[in-house]
Amino acid sequence: MSTCLNIPETASLLRDADTVLILTHQFPDGDTLGSGFALCRGLLQLGKKARVACAHPIPERYRYLTEGIHNDFLEPDFICAVDIANAPLLGSLDYYADKVDLAIDHHAVYAEYARYLLRDPEASAAAVLIYQLLIEMGVTLDVPIAEAIYTGIATDTGCFRFSNTNAGAHRIAAALLELPVRYEFINYLMFDMKSRARMTLEQSALAGMLYYFGGRCAVMPITLAQITLAGADKDDLEGVAAIPRQVEGVWVGITLREQEGGCYKISMRSDERVDVAAICAGFGGGGHVRAAGCNVDGTLEQVTGILLEAIARTVPKIGDECAMAP
Secondary structure (H helix, E strand, O other): OOEEOOHHHHHHHHHOOOEEEEEOOOOOOHHHHHHHHHHHHHHHHOOOEEEEEOOOOOOHHHHHHHOOOOOOOOOOOEEEEEOOOOHHHHHHHHHHHHHOOEEEEOOOOOOOOOOEEEEOOOOOOHHHHHHHHHHHOOOOOOHHHHHHHHHHHHHHOOOOOOOOOOHHHHHHHHHHOOOOOOHHHHHHHHHHOOOHHHHHHHHHHHHOOEEEHHHOEEEEEEOHHHHHHHOOOHHHHOOHHHOHHHOOOOOEEEEEEEEOOOEEEEEEEEOOOOOHHHHHHOOOOEEOOOEEEEEEEOOHHHHHHHHHHHHHHHOHHHHOOOOOOO
16 A cells, blocks of 8 residues: 655655656656656756666657766665556566555556555646656756656647646646747657658558447557558557547547557547546556556457447447447
């Protein structure tokens, strides 16, 4: 059972640490990386030793977050996880799962794994908590720290478009923009820039999108063969989960990304009528009410059927007057 802390208590805990390892989740996004590197830079500023670790390589578009950080060490005396709701999200770093001293998180569903927990489900991003924590610790917010925090908030709110956006997120962003934060540069990298391979993959994936429940559910499979044919890599796949929900009339959009070994990585996005965190929790996953994920074993047809049945059970009204067929 994690002991819950507030901001001042968490700040005190980190002040007592000397060598801090910061863990980010596998398939890293802007919030886990922005939070991780903002915290890392803040700790370094306070004279601590700190570094960020991730199970997967950091995508090229996030490389600006790492500039100028060269601190490294072998054995930490304190381990902190950021934006990680449950231990399996550590991926190949899961050998740290029972050694995590502190988890900083904002997800609605949290699986107890850390010794201490700083968590606020009302926070738009984990980076919001990092901002509050660094202020409490007396860290001077320089441009690299501000850009890391901005990256976390902007990406987790979909550039302030998603339902988790609140006044607090806007206030912090406004404070960050008092510094010469390169928000245009960051927003272009996060939301506009796509490789040619990504565009090819999108074209193929869109052609295979299917609709269920009278068009209220859109399912977009992405197979390994499609990824290979497009010449795409993991970086090119970031953000594809948002595509099915962009279709007019869709309540819940699902992206099924084939993995090695007969498994599909599921990403769900929804409007206010569907709690996808609850659906994904039934498969050992989780996330936010409007954006969540999980892994499901089986063939594409089997996985699609399983997910549709779960949606029908969780949201009975989605099937009203609709046949469960494309």
